Amino acid sequence: MTLPGYGLLKGMGVTLRQMFRKPITVQYPKVRETPVPRARGVIALDQEACTVCMLCARQCPDWCIYIEGHKEEQEPSKPGGRVRVRAELDRFDIDYALCMYCGICVEVCPFDALFWSPEYEYTEHNMDGMLHDMDRLQDWLATVPEPPGLQQ
Amino acid sequence: MTTDQHLLRQLSDASVSVELETEDMTLNIGPQHPSTHGVLRIVAKIDGERAHDIKPTLGYMHRGYEKLAEVRNYPQITTLINRIDWTSGYANEIPFLVAVEKLMDLEVPERAQYIRLILTEMARIASHLMFMGSFPLELGATTPIMYATRDRERVLDLIEGVTGGRFHPNFNRIGGVKPAAGAGSTMRKQSQDLPAGFFEETRRAMDGVRHSCDQIEDLINTNEIIVARTRNVGVMTPELAVAYGMSGPNLRATGVKFDLRKVEDYLPYEGIDFEIPVGTVGDSWDRWNVRLQEIRQSARIIGQAIDKVPSGPLQAKVPKVIKVPKGETYVRAENPKGEMGYYIVSDGGQGPYRVRIRAASFSNLSVLPVVLEGALVPDIIAIMGSLDFVLGDVDK
Numbered sequence: 001m002t003l004p005g006y007g008l009l010k011g012m013g014v015t016l017r018q019m020f021r022k023p024i025t026v027q028y029p030k031v032r033e034t035p036v037p038r039a040r041g042v043i044a045l046d047q048e049a050c051t052v053c054m055l056c057a058r059q060c061p062d063w064c065i066y067i068e069g070h071k072e073e074q075e076p077s078k079p080g081g082r083v084r085v086r087a088e089l090d091r092f093d094i095d096y097a098l099c100m101y102c103g104i105c106v107e108v109c110p111f112d113a114l115f116w117s118p119e120y121e122y123t124e125h126n127m128d129g130m131l132h133d134m135d136r137l138q139d140w141l142a143t144v145p146e147p148p149g150l151q152q
Numbered sequence: 153m154t155t156d157q158h159l160l161r162q163l164s165d166a167s168v169s170v171e172l173e174t175e176d177m178t179l180n181i182g183p184q185h186p187s188t189h190g191v192l193r194i195v196a197k198i199d200g201e202r203a204h205d206i207k208p209t210l211g212y213m214h215r216g217y218e219k220l221a222e223v224r225n226y227p228q229i230t231t232l233i234n235r236i237d238w239t240s241g242y243a244n245e246i247p248f249l250v251a252v253e254k255l256m257d258l259e260v261p262e263r264a265q266y267i268r269l270i271l272t273e274m275a276r277i278a279s280h281l282m283f284m285g286s287f288p289l290e291l292g293a294t295t296p297i298m299y300a301t302r303d304r305e306r307v308l309d310l311i312e313g314v315t316g317g318r319f320h321p322n323f324n325r326i327g328g329v330k331p332a333a334g335a336g337s338t339m340r341k342q343s344q345d346l347p348a349g350f351f352e353e354t355r356r357a358m359d360g361v362r363h364s365c366d367q368i369e370d371l372i373n374t375n376e377i378i379v380a381r382t383r384n385v386g387v388m389t390p391e392l393a394v395a396y397g398m399s400g401p402n403l404r405a406t407g408v409k410f411d412l413r414k415v416e417d418y419l420p421y422e423g424i425d426f427e428i429p430v431g432t433v434g435d436s437w438d439r440w441n442v443r444l445q446e447i448r449q450s451a452r453i454i455g456q457a458i459d460k461v462p463s464g465p466l467q468a469k470v471p472k473v474i475k476v477p478k479g480e481t482y483v484r485a486e487n488p489k490g491e492m493g494y495y496i497v498s499d500g501g502q503g504p505y506r507v508r509i510r511a512a513s514f515s516n517l518s519v520l521p522v523v524l525e526g527a528l529v530p531d532i533i534a535i536m537g538s539l540d541f542v543l544g545d546v547d548k
Contacts, residue, residue, distance in 0.1 A: 006374065006376075007374040007375035007377075007378075010370070011293070014295055015295070024302055036309070037347075038314070038316040038333075038344075039316055040316040040317055059227075061224055061232065100231050100320070101317065101320065102230075103316065104227060107330075107332075107333060116316065148313075149348035150347065151345065151346035151347060151348055151350045
């Protein structure tokens with residue numbers, strides 16, 4: 001049996017000791033932690049790679065990707081050649097107010113047009129602002145990090 | 153004699169023999185209350201300092217996941233079931249995936265199984281550390297949550313390093329774990345195998361978790377106030393716990409040595425040496441101690457599993473469009489909160505015909521009217537906290 005009040009004094013001792021220690025938390029806007037390379041922050045789009053196949057929009061669990069495109073005829077590479085048709089992207093919006101950050105779209109993309117970026121500072125003051133268009137998504141492509149090395 | 157004096161004399165004569173009528177007070181706790189771990193409403197009748205006729209009102213957080221699952225295909229559903237019990241999102245995925253694999257008759261590669269095991273135990277540690285912090289907080293002690301979140305953060309960082317998500321990993325795939333990000337041309341295909349330095353960092357984090365457990369135990373288990381508030385408070389007999397379908401640490405605190413990790417074979421636990429901590433009385437104190445010991449056991453399991461992880465593929469061969477053969481199955485697993493199971497009925501399509509989710513917290517919560525009967529008003533919160541439920545798990 002310990003002395004009465006011993007446990008309470010011990011708790012106060014912890015408080016006293018902790019006063020002279022450095023905190024392990026960081027003050028956010030001044031100090032920023034670097035997210036891990038695989039962190040699912042925001043989805044970046046490579047417009048050149050996208051072929052408007054709509055797989056991501058169809059597989060999205062809450063259908064928050066909006067895609068529109070049109071077909072464009074390209075000049076044949078040499079005279080007399082076949083006219084090639086290429087799909088051009090008109091609209092590629094992701095509603096981040098709806099997005100669940102599951103990554104299915106990134107996974108199903110057969111042409112590597114979608115990437116995860118750890119970027120996280122894109123909040124808005126109202127919900128409409130969370131619908132980001134393809135130019136914004138293209139900008140995030142620059143922030144996609146190198147994948148981490150693997151455990152041997 | 154004035155009227156006042158006359159009245160006073162009459163009153164003093166009357167008060168001796170006449171029994172005054174008393175009325176019960178109705179106390180409404182929640183739905184928005186910090187101690188209800190979400191949105192739970194409790195209506196209690198208060199007779200003096202004692203509560204009786206407790207009525208928990210559920211459903212404020214009902215998101216209809218069973219219905220939503222019917223209009224989605226199997227890979228999409230794992231994103232939903234992450235959000236059932238958000239303190240251990242990873243552990244939720246396992247029974248669902250194992251059930252689908254059972255229906256499809258798939259053999260999961262061993263490496264994937266061990267990665268699942270390690271991350272499940274990490275989710276258990278994260279969930280129990282949350283309890284280690286929040287339960288003393290409900291009793292008025294603010295220090296343990298600082299210790300607990302400090303090391304929970306390290307565990308969550310490890311989960312994030314592997315899966316990319318802290319709370320909602322969505323890392324499991326039918327037939328294994330996520331093999332690659334981006335299924336496109338192999339040029340940019342990134343393997344989602346364990347990142348470099350994961351084992352070393354995990355060992356360090358587990359040492360940190362053990363240290364944190366020691367600190368919390370040293371601080372809390374000797375504290376007179378905590379002991380007085382939890383010992384012999386909210387006592388449950390094993391019979392009561394079994395009758396109400398309790399599972400997990402709440403059941404084991406009553407002395408029933410039942411752990412699905414030892415009973416079922418959904419993950420390779422049989423080759424791993426660990427103990428099942430049990431309580432004796434079934435009070436809040438036992439529930440606290442069982443969880444404290446379980447964190448240590450989980451750290452022990454992870455330490456052993458790391459040495460056993462074999463090399464090999466991360467996912468079994470599965471078709472691109474996953475169709476599950478006709479049939480039905482139920483798979484249960486030991487989640488941090490208790491038994492979690494999925495009953496899946498498949499009609500041969502890309503999505504399930506019906507999914508029934510058996511969430512642990514729902515059954516654990518159903519005992520509240522019994523266990524809170526006659527409890528002191530301040531103990532309502534203490535007992536509720538010791539049951540460690542999450543409202544997402546209750547309402548689904």
